[in-house]
Each structure stands twice: as C-alpha cells, then as structure tokens.
Amino acid sequence: MALQFYNTLARKKEEFKPINKGKVGIYACGPTVYNYAHIGNFRAYIFNDLLRRFLIWKGYQVNFVMNITDVDDKTIRDSRAQEKSLKEFTDFYTEEFFKDMQTLNILKADIHPRATDHIKEIQEIISKLKKNKHTYEKDGNIYFAINSMPDYGLLANLNWEELKENAQGRLESDEYEKDDARDFALWKAYSEDDGDVYWQGDCCTKGRPGWHIECSAMSTKYLGQPFDIHCGGVDLIFPHHTNEIAQSEGANKKKLANYWLHNEHLLVDGKKMSKSLGNFYTLRDLLDKGLKPFAIRYELLATHYRQQLNFTIEGVKAADQAIQRLQDFILRLKKADGHDYNVEQLVEVTRKNFESALEDDLNISNALAVLFDFVKQVNVELEAGSISKDNSKFLLDFLASLDCVLGIMTFEDDKIPKHIEQLVRQREQTRKSKDFKEADKIRDQVKEEGYVIEDGADGPVIKKI
Ligand SMILES: [Zn+2]
Structure with missing residues (x-):
C-alpha cells in the first residue's frame, strides 16, 4: 500500500x-x-x-x-x-x-x-x-x-x-x-x-x-x-x-x-478538560499521582489521531500493564537460551503488517495489534524453549526498530527510568525552596523504587540499589 x-484540505x-x-x-x-x-x-x-x-x-x-x-x-x-x-x-x-x-x-x-x-x-x-x-x-x-x-x-x-x-x-x-x-x-x-x-x-x-x-x-x-x-x-x-x-x-x-x-480533541473522563470541572491535567499532575511517563505516552499514542481520545486514569493504568507486558517480554528474550528456530519469516510478516498499518493514515491501533500478536507468537516459542541466543538478538534488534516508531520500550537494564529522573528533578525543586521534609519524602519514594540519590557538588547522582 x-x-x-x-x-x-481535500477532506x-x-x-x-x-x-x-x-x-x-x-x-x-x-x-x-x-x-x-x-x-x-x-x-x-x-x-x-x-x-x-x-x-x-x-x-x-x-x-x-x-x-x-x-x-x-x-x-x-x-x-x-x-x-x-x-x-x-x-x-x-x-x-x-x-x-x-x-x-x-x-x-x-x-x-x-x-x-x-x-x-x-x-x-x-x-x-x-x-x-x-x-x-x-x-x-x-x-x-x-x-x-x-x-x-x-x-x-x-x-x-x-x-x-x-x-x-x-x-x-x-x-x-x-x-x-x-x-x-x-x-x-x-x-x-x-x-x-x-x-x-x-x-x-x-x-x-x-x-x-x-x-x-x-x-x-x-x-x-x-x-x-x-x-x-x-x-x-x-x-x-x-x-x-x-x-x-x-x-x-x-x-x-x-x-x-x-x-x-482530534482529548476528553478527560468523557468531558472537555477544564479547571472548573477538576479534570485538567498537566504532565506533572499525572506524575504526582504516581503514573509512569511511558504509560502516559502509550495512552496518548494508542488512539488514532483523528478520533477523540477519552483520557482516564484507569486507561493509563491499563496502558502501564501493556508496557509491562512488553518489558517482561524483553526480559524473557534476553534470557532465552533454547535451540535455534526460524524466526525470519515471522519478523518479515510482522514488519510488513506494522508498516502497512501505519501507512494507512497512521493506523496505530492496527500497528499495536500487530506488535502484540508478534509478542504472543514469540512467547509461545519461548515457552517451548525454541528461541536461541542468536534468535533472541535478532528479535530484540527487530523490536528495537519498531520502537524507533513507538518510543515506548526500554532496552537497557541499567537505564534510570524517566519517572525516577522526574522525581529527582522535583526533589531538587523542593530543596531549592527549602522544603526539606518534602525532599526527604521524595528521596524515600525513590528508594522504594530501588534507587538512591547521592547529592554531589554537581547536583544529584541517581544509582540503582
Ligand atoms: Zn501555528
């Protein structure tokens, strides 16, 4: 296509x-x-x-x-x-x-x-x-x-x-x-x-x-x-x-x-977003609620751009599960050590279908359906022990190429998640305004998620515990 x-202009x-x-x-x-x-x-x-x-x-x-x-x-x-x-x-x-x-x-x-x-x-x-x-x-x-x-x-x-x-x-x-x-x-x-x-x-x-x-x-x-x-x-x-x-x-x-x-417009809980209705969100409002950046991105991305998008907190939570499914899949692929399996045909068909979906006026719903179908099929092979180390590398490279379009996956293990970086930035703001109680609260929150903040001369350094 x-x-x-x-x-x-042409309608x-x-x-x-x-x-x-x-x-x-x-x-x-x-x-x-x-x-x-x-x-x-x-x-x-x-x-x-x-x-x-x-x-x-x-x-x-x-x-x-x-x-x-x-x-x-x-x-x-x-x-x-x-x-x-x-x-x-x-x-x-x-x-x-x-x-x-x-x-x-x-x-x-x-x-x-x-x-x-x-x-x-x-x-x-x-x-x-x-x-x-x-x-x-x-x-x-x-x-x-x-x-x-x-x-x-x-x-x-x-x-x-x-x-x-x-x-x-x-x-x-x-x-x-x-x-x-x-x-x-x-x-x-x-x-x-x-x-x-x-x-x-x-x-x-x-x-x-x-x-x-x-x-x-x-x-x-x-x-x-x-x-x-x-x-x-x-x-x-x-x-x-x-x-x-x-x-x-x-x-x-x-x-x-x-x-x-x-x-098209974005609605929140089925209504036009407005401060008086209490459904007006900036990005930081959502991060303050503990929602993750990639889940918010997914929620905003997954509806076709010419359809109205009804944004809900539940929707972001469901999006977070979809993201988690992808991250679990990446983790499983990295650990794969089975016998060799011919994955090339599956990759080729997936690539073609993904491309055709987006070529049709950016039909993102179909493109995501193609992605999750691919995940499902490879998961079956992983279960059966038929994905080798070489297969895994090939599949991960392919997944990363799809993510160049989607921007919703993390491939590096030691990468500091965006929401942790955001929390650390927030903590810096509270420290600047001398609200140390709040700053300590954020530090504890970051620690709960498995990261420590070390305050150095050039600003904070984030490390995985
Ligand atoms: Zn303009």
Missing part, C-alpha cells in the same frame, strides 16, 4: 507525495509558553512525534519544525503580573516544556524557532501583504482584509455566512476597530498593557505581531513555500490555520503546505 494521509485520504524525493518538511504549531503544557497539548505533540518517527523509519529525511509562541496577549499579561521580563518568563516555561517533552520521550524538533526572534521576517510578510493590497490600517493596527482573498476559508470549508457567525463569538476578545468582524490583526498597536514589549519597523508603527502571522513567518523561513505537511489540533483549523494560509499565500502567491493533518 502506498503511504497515505487524511488531508483536511479525504490522499497518497503522500513529497515535494523533494526522499525528503519531508513538517511544521507543527507549538506551545504558547505562559504556563505548563496540559495533556491535550501533549496528545497533539505525540501525534506529531509518531508521524515524524514513522517517516524517518521509512527512510525519509525529515526536517521537523515546531515553533514556540513567546509573545501574545497571555504571555504579556502573565509576565507582567509576575513582574518578570517577557524573556525571563517565557524562557522558564520553554525549558519546562522541553523537560516534559523529554519525559514523554517526544523527540526534540530539528528547529524550535521562537516568535520574538523572527520579528524581521514577520514584518517582511506584512510589507508584502501591504504591497499586494491585502491590508488596511486603523490607529496603528494592521488588519488582513478577508474580502481581498476569494479563497479564504477553504481549509475550514466555511461559507461566508458560517464564517460570520463563527467570527462573532470567537473574535470578540480580540476586537479592535475593524472594517469587518472577520478581519484579523497582523500587527497590534502598542497599548499601556504591553509594558516594555514592542517593536517597530518600516511597515509597522510601535506594536507587536498578531499570533497567526508568527507561524506564517517561521514555517516559510525554515521549510520554504510550499512545504509538505502542516499539523496541529482540529481547534486550530479556524481561525489560526485558515489565517496562516491567507497570510502566506497572500504575501508569496504560492500554496503554503500540501498536506494538512489535524488531530
């Missing part, structure tokens, strides 16, 4: 054809760094990670770009509330974001560009849009005039009337003196609330960029235009991605991206 993805599955043979450029909308990311965000990032890992596994040279939004209404508002500079404030949450990504075994992007480092590129696009007559200005704000672009809204499949209705509710918080409620700001004039956050340039008076233009500038800078795949959550289709297309295509008169892949 040929590799195919569901393309939001159907399409065969994937890269612009340059053997290479793929992917842009994914990244976090706005004003707080810790929540598990709804991580669902999107794990879907991005699966897509990217699978393409690498298939032999593509992948260039993966994920931006960091470090200037917008929320980052400015909250940094000022904490009396920190925008940079100090957003640097902190950017680092926390990278730590969370590492804990969930999500590969770091090839490039994580930050919006504030790309003001020049943003202003260049605004200048082009001005030249192409897609803009108008009021009181220092620069707006994109939607009626200047007949194709506006194709991605979201919106008609003008629907768009008008949608726009009224969604854009209310962002009202300026616009000609039309549907128009959106490319550049926002400075207001007192912005404190010391502002830029200016040939195209723009004192102010700051709108959110949508940031992604137009960073995607095109690192991937060219058009590029292959743009991803994000379904909530970004309108207005964010719709506006990205209008800006980039209006400025450069070229298509922005060929394939648009969108992941």
Whole structure:
C-alpha cells in the first residue's frame, strides 16, 4: 500500500507525495509558553512525534519544525503580573516544556524557532501583504482584509455566512476597530498593557505581531513555500490555520503546505478538560499521582489521531500493564537460551503488517495489534524453549526498530527510568525552596523504587540499589 494521509484540505485520504524525493518538511504549531503544557497539548505533540518517527523509519529525511509562541496577549499579561521580563518568563516555561517533552520521550524538533526572534521576517510578510493590497490600517493596527482573498476559508470549508457567525463569538476578545468582524490583526498597536514589549519597523508603527502571522513567518523561513505537511489540533483549523494560509499565500502567491493533518480533541473522563470541572491535567499532575511517563505516552499514542481520545486514569493504568507486558517480554528474550528456530519469516510478516498499518493514515491501533500478536507468537516459542541466543538478538534488534516508531520500550537494564529522573528533578525543586521534609519524602519514594540519590557538588547522582 502506498503511504497515505487524511488531508483536511481535500477532506479525504490522499497518497503522500513529497515535494523533494526522499525528503519531508513538517511544521507543527507549538506551545504558547505562559504556563505548563496540559495533556491535550501533549496528545497533539505525540501525534506529531509518531508521524515524524514513522517517516524517518521509512527512510525519509525529515526536517521537523515546531515553533514556540513567546509573545501574545497571555504571555504579556502573565509576565507582567509576575513582574518578570517577557524573556525571563517565557524562557522558564520553554525549558519546562522541553523537560516534559523529554519525559514523554517526544523527540526534540530539528528547529524550535521562537516568535520574538523572527520579528524581521514577520514584518517582511506584512510589507508584502501591504504591497499586494491585502491590508488596511486603523490607529496603528494592521488588519488582513478577508474580502481581498476569494479563497479564504477553504481549509475550514466555511461559507461566508458560517464564517460570520463563527467570527462573532470567537473574535470578540480580540476586537479592535475593524472594517469587518472577520478581519484579523497582523500587527497590534502598542497599548499601556504591553509594558516594555514592542517593536517597530518600516511597515509597522510601535506594536507587536498578531499570533497567526508568527507561524506564517517561521514555517516559510525554515521549510520554504510550499512545504509538505502542516499539523496541529482540529481547534486550530479556524481561525489560526485558515489565517496562516491567507497570510502566506497572500504575501508569496504560492500554496503554503500540501498536506494538512489535524488531530482530534482529548476528553478527560468523557468531558472537555477544564479547571472548573477538576479534570485538567498537566504532565506533572499525572506524575504526582504516581503514573509512569511511558504509560502516559502509550495512552496518548494508542488512539488514532483523528478520533477523540477519552483520557482516564484507569486507561493509563491499563496502558502501564501493556508496557509491562512488553518489558517482561524483553526480559524473557534476553534470557532465552533454547535451540535455534526460524524466526525470519515471522519478523518479515510482522514488519510488513506494522508498516502497512501505519501507512494507512497512521493506523496505530492496527500497528499495536500487530506488535502484540508478534509478542504472543514469540512467547509461545519461548515457552517451548525454541528461541536461541542468536534468535533472541535478532528479535530484540527487530523490536528495537519498531520502537524507533513507538518510543515506548526500554532496552537497557541499567537505564534510570524517566519517572525516577522526574522525581529527582522535583526533589531538587523542593530543596531549592527549602522544603526539606518534602525532599526527604521524595528521596524515600525513590528508594522504594530501588534507587538512591547521592547529592554531589554537581547536583544529584541517581544509582540503582
Ligand atoms: Zn501555528
């Protein structure tokens, strides 16, 4: 089967054809760094990670770009509330974001560009849009005039009337003196609330960029235009991605991206996640409940990206059992010392079925079913003593190659588990805030799991007991 993805732009599955043979450029909308990311965000990032890992596994040279939004209404508002500079404030949450990504075994992007480092590129696009007559200005704000672009809204499949209705509710918080409620700001004039956050340039008076233009500038800078795949959550289709297309295509008169892949929402206990319902989780909330990173990753990974995912604590516990089954299997394989058995055919069929499943718009449920069927069949041979040391090495290498796509298994015996590393990091935080009672509690917890923490001059060292 040929590799195919569901393309939001075409509203159907399409065969994937890269612009340059053997290479793929992917842009994914990244976090706005004003707080810790929540598990709804991580669902999107794990879907991005699966897509990217699978393409690498298939032999593509992948260039993966994920931006960091470090200037917008929320980052400015909250940094000022904490009396920190925008940079100090957003640097902190950017680092926390990278730590969370590492804990969930999500590969770091090839490039994580930050919006504030790309003001020049943003202003260049605004200048082009001005030249192409897609803009108008009021009181220092620069707006994109939607009626200047007949194709506006194709991605979201919106008609003008629907768009008008949608726009009224969604854009209310962002009202300026616009000609039309549907128009959106490319550049926002400075207001007192912005404190010391502002830029200016040939195209723009004192102010700051709108959110949508940031992604137009960073995607095109690192991937060219058009590029292959743009991803994000379904909530970004309108207005964010719709506006990205209008800006980039209006400025450069070229298509922005060929394939648009969108992941569905995450629900918690069957409901939309919200702080008021008490079902809002960041990664650290879940780790505090004693849940393990690989189990959380598995739970977020195992539902097809275009289906709503109902996240539950019970689900993570079941995922933990699946992970444990895999780890037990790895352990048994390592100890195998039976007679020689022909495993090559089984490996070949498994590899082919695993690949076909993921080639079908990343059908992860089928891919995992193929993996567990393989485990079951090899377990039968292990039971019968028919797996030799050579077989075992071959099978472990194969399993590791599948895990390059999944990222849910541990092959090294002495590797410190991610959740232990996370606990040690938490303990460091509590020590810094001089909560030694809590720090001792975490040390005991780590000890219960079979590890000791030795505090050295260069920070803590973790050792297996
Ligand atoms: Zn974006």
